[in-house]
Each structure stands twice: as structure tokens, then as C-alpha cells.
Amino acid sequence: MSTTVTVVGLGKIGLPLAAVFAKNGFHVYGADINKDVVHMINSGISHVKNEPGLDELVREAYIQKKLEATSDTVKAVSKSNIVIVIVPVLIDNKNEVDYRFIDSAVRDIAQGIKKGTLVIFETTLPTGDTRNRFGKKIEETSGLKMGTDFYLAYSPERVYSNRIIQDLSNYPKVIGALNEKSLELSSDFYQKSLGCNLIKVSSLETAEFSKVAECVYRDVNIALANELAQFADLKGVNMLEVIEASNSQPFSNIHYPGIGVGGHCIPIYPYFFINRGLKNGLTQLAREVNDTMASYAIKKIETSIGSLQNQNVLILGLAFRENVKETTKSSTLLLINHLKEKQANVFLNDPLFTDNELANYNGLPLSLNDTLTSKIDVIILQAFHKSYESLNFNKFINCKVILDGRNSLNKEEISKLGIQYYGIGK
Numbered sequence: 001m002s003t004t005v006t007v008v009g010l011g012k013i014g015l016p017l018a019a020v021f022a023k024n025g026f027h028v029y030g031a032d033i034n035k036d037v038v039h040m041i042n043s044g045i046s047h048v049k050n051e052p053g054l055d056e057l058v059r060e061a062y063i064q065k066k067l068e069a070t071s072d073t074v075k076a077v078s079k080s081n082i083v084i085v086i087v088p089v090l091i092d093n094k095n096e097v098d099y100r101f102i103d104s105a106v107r108d109i110a111q112g113i114k115k116g117t118l119v120i121f122e123t124t125l126p127t128g129d130t131r132n133r134f135g136k137k138i139e140e141t142s143g144l145k146m147g148t149d150f151y152l153a154y155s156p157e158r159v160y161s162n163r164i165i166q167d168l169s170n171y172p173k174v175i176g177a178l179n180e181k182s183l184e185l186s187s188d189f190y191q192k193s194l195g196c197n198l199i200k201v202s203s204l205e206t207a208e209f210s211k212v213a214e215c216v217y218r219d220v221n222i223a224l225a226n227e228l229a230q231f232a233d234l235k236g237v238n239m240l241e242v243i244e245a246s247n248s249q250p251f252s253n254i255h256y257p258g259i260g261v262g263g264h265c266i267p268i269y270p271y272f273f274i275n276r277g278l279k280n281g282l283t284q285l286a287r288e289v290n291d292t293m294a295s296y297a298i299k300k301i302e303t304s305i306g307s308l309q310n311q312n313v314l315i316l317g318l319a320f321r322e323n324v325k326e327t328t329k330s331s332t333l334l335l336i337n338h339l340k341e342k343q344a345n346v347f348l349n350d351p352l353f354t355d356n357e358l359a360n361y362n363g364l365p366l367s368l369n370d371t372l373t374s375k376i377d378v379i380i381l382q383a384f385h386k387s388y389e390s391l392n393f394n395k396f397i398n399c400k401v402i403l404d405g406r407n408s409l410n411k412e413e414i415s416k417l418g419i420q421y422y423g424i425g426k
């Protein structure tokens with residue numbers, strides 16, 4: 001019997017997964033509640049941009065009739081032997097886990113599932129959820145028993161935007177499963193569908209924990225770099241020089257400081273530990289340190305030029321990091337709030353967003369060709385997109401300060417223009 005796979009959630013991660021499975025010979029249903037996404041994929045067009053190789057894979061899967069998108073998750077699941085869940089779990093504005101999307105997806109899966117199906121969760125989850133929240137829900141609704149009637153595994157998705165297709169075959173896939181049979185089926189599937197190395201761990205919970213631990217590790221280490229950078233500023237020491245010197249010792253791996261940590265993963269998943277008992281420790285402190293970097297940067301500017309009231313402040317980069325069109329938890333959102341409190345006039349530039357899109361973020365879109373650039377008083381670099389590498393600041397004839405939140409700009413050239421340059425720890 002040939003294997004049919006349903007990928008539930010055709011977003012930035014789900015679509016590349018579905019397309020790679022299709023390329024490697026599986027018949028794939030992609031289930032998504034967004035009708036526009038379904039329509040585009042069923043026309044052979046990827047709605048996810050800036051992902052090398054994806055456009056071609058989606059087109060090819062369409063031509064070969066290997067990938068079919070649908071809004072009917074129940075039906076797709078009923079025709080599949082394997083179901084991959086890659087629908088987001090987020091946090092709300094009180095940092096509580098928000099299960100809205102995935103609970104609804106699991107309800108559909110539970111209605112469609114048939115005997116013998118393997119369900120693999122790839123979405124980052126609080127430890128224990130695959131078994132206790134979702135496995136149980138599927139049992140209750142379907143009347144099937146996990147481990148014997150249907151199989152259950154967890155395999156975190158750890159790829160990096162902009163190189164997802166490459167990472168899918170290069171990164172080892174961590175797999176935890178409910179029982180031997182679930183592990184055997186899921187390992188066999190990933191071997192055939194991704195061809196990557198596998199790391200089989202002893203439980204669902206170990207696999208779930210390992211993904212959140214990776215994010216906490218990064219967050220805590222970035223917070224350490226940020227704390228040291230602030231102290232280096234105080235001592236008049238260049239933190240970047242310090243990092244190079246310190247990291248020549250093989251056990252030292254000091255990360256790079258910056259204006260904040262954004263995105264889908266690092267600022268979000270630590271709360272999957274914090275909210276479930278890991279309170280008042282380094283994990284929580286790191287979140288606080290990293291989220292105060294935006295106000296730290298603004299204080300640096302104020303120390304240099306005084307009040308920001310009525311000053312024209314341009315933020316370069318709405319995206320949370322360079323070269324991705326993604327605003328989740330972007331430090332720019334924190335910067336905008338702080339600058340508005342200071343009654344500054346906020347301008348936004350990001351080559352990856354249209355003016356209409358930028359206008360949704362409480363700042364005025366500003367093209368770098370606009371004559372208004374001559375009226376900008378302060379520039380904050382938040383995401384160092386490729387096109388900013390060649391940016392010439394001489395058009396900013398009234399600019400007094402540039403705050404380089406990613407320590408990426410050329411200090412000497414900026415200083416030559418008579419503009420004060422500040423980095424983070426630099």
C-alpha cells in the first residue's frame with residue numbers, strides 16, 4: 001500500500017515539509033484553514049517567499065500531482081496513513097500558552113483518523129502535551145486507542161527560515177515516540193521522506209523538552225551577551241573585541257549582543273517552561289534582559305541628544321531579523337511603543353514590506369529615496385537586511401545619531417559624516 005501523508009498547517013514550515021515529502025515520492029495532502037493558501041498551492045504557487053528552492057518544489061509537486069491542498073482536514077486525514085501537525089502554538093499577551101489553532105486542528109484529525117494511522121506532532125509544545133493533551137483528545141473523539149489503534153510521535157522542527165529546504169536534510173531529526181511501533185513507523189517515514197540522520201530519544205517528552213531547551217539555551221546566552229555588553233558600555237570597552245578575545249578559549253562561546261530577540265521561537269518557547277514551573281530562574285530573567293534591550297538602546301540615544309519629543313526617528317527593519325518577512329515579536333514593535341511614549345515621530349523602512357503593510361505598525365512608511373530622509377534626526381538599525389549593506393547615510397543630512405542595534409554598520413564612515421554612532425556594547 002502506498003503511503004499518503006497529510007501535513008496539517010501549510011505555513012512557512014508546513015509548506016516546505018509538504019513539498020519535500022512530495023518530491024521524495026509521497027502523495028501529500030496539505031490541509032490549511034486559509035482558503036487563499038489552498039488556492040495558491042493548488043495553482044502550483046508557493047505563498048511562502050524568500051525560501052530558496054521552494055517555488056520550484058511546489059511547482060513540480062503540482063505538475064506531478066503529488067501535492068494537493070485542501071481546507072477539509074477531516075477528509076484528508078481519513079485518506080492518509082501519516083499525519084504531520086505543524087500548526088502554531090503561540091503565547092497570548094499575558095504570555096500564557098495559546099492553543100487555539102492546534103486544538104482546532106486536533107479536533108479535525110480526531111474526526112478523520114482511521115485505524116493504523118501515525119500522527120506526528122512537529123509544532124513546538126510544552127512538555128507532555130503530545131501524550132496528555134492531543135493523544136488523549138484523539139482517543140476520546142475517535143474511540144481509538146493510542147499505541148495500538150493509532151500511533152503517536154513527536155519530532156521538533158528546528159529549521160531556520162531562508163534555508164529550510166537545506167536544513168530539512170542536513171539537521172538530524174530528533175524523534176520521541178509513544179511506544180516501539182510508533183518509533184519504528186516514524187523513523188522509517190523520516191528516513192524515506194527527508195533522508196536525514198535520526199536521533200531517537202526515549203520518550204515523547206524528551207523530544208518535546210529538547211526543542212524548548214534549545215530555545216532557552218539561545219535566549220539565556222544572548223541575554224548574557226546583552227548584560228555584558230551593557231557593562232562593557234559602562235566601562236568604555238568594545239564588547240565585540242572582548243568576544244573575539246574571550247572566544248579564543250575553546251570553552252568560551254559568548255554570543256553576540258543586540259537590540260533584542262524576536263521571531264517565532266526564541267522569545268516565545270521559554271514561556272513553555274516558565275509557565276509550567278520553571279519560574280524565577282535564569283530562563284525568566286533572560287526574557288526580561290532581552291526585552292529591555294530596546295529601551296536600553298533608546299536611553300543611549302537620549303543620553304546623546306536629549307529628549308526625543310518631536311524628533312523624527314527612522315527604524316530600519318520591521319522584520320524580527322535580517323532577510324525574513326516575519327514580524328512576530330520583532331524588537332521593532334517594542335521600539336515603536338517606547339518611541340511613541342517619548343512622543344517621537346516614528347518612521348519605518350523595510351524593503352521586504354509594502355507601504356500598506358508597514359502602515360499597520362503605528363509608524364509612517366519611509367522609502368529611502370524619499371526627500372523626507374533629509375528630515376530624519378535619529379536612525380535605529382533593527383534588522384540588517386541585505387539591501388542595507390550598501391546604504392549610504394549621506395542623504396540623512398540632519399541625522400544626529402545612528403544606533404546600530406545589530407553592530408553591523410561601518411562606524412568610521414558614519415562618524416566621518418558627522419553623525420554620532422552607537423552600537424550595543426560597541
Ligand SMILES: NC(=O)c1ccc[n+]([C@@H]2O[C@H](COP(=O)([O-])OP(=O)(O)OC[C@H]3O[C@@H](n4cnc5c(N)ncnc54)[C@H](O)[C@@H]3O)[C@@H](O)[C@H]2O)c1
Pocket residue numbers: 008009010011012013014031032033034037073086087088089101102104105106122123124125157158159160161264265
Ligand atoms: N517559522 C519558523 O521559523 C519555525 C522554525 C522552527 C519551528 N517552527 C514551528 O513551526 C510551527 C509553525 O510555524 P510556521 O512558521 O509554519 O507558522 P505559519 O503561521 O507560517 O503557518 C501556520 C499555518 O497553519 C494554518 N492553520 C492554523 N490553524 C489551522 C488549523 N486548525 N488547521 C489547519 N491549518 C491551520 C495557518 O493558516 C497557516 O497557514 C511553529 O509553531 C513552530 O512550532 C517554526
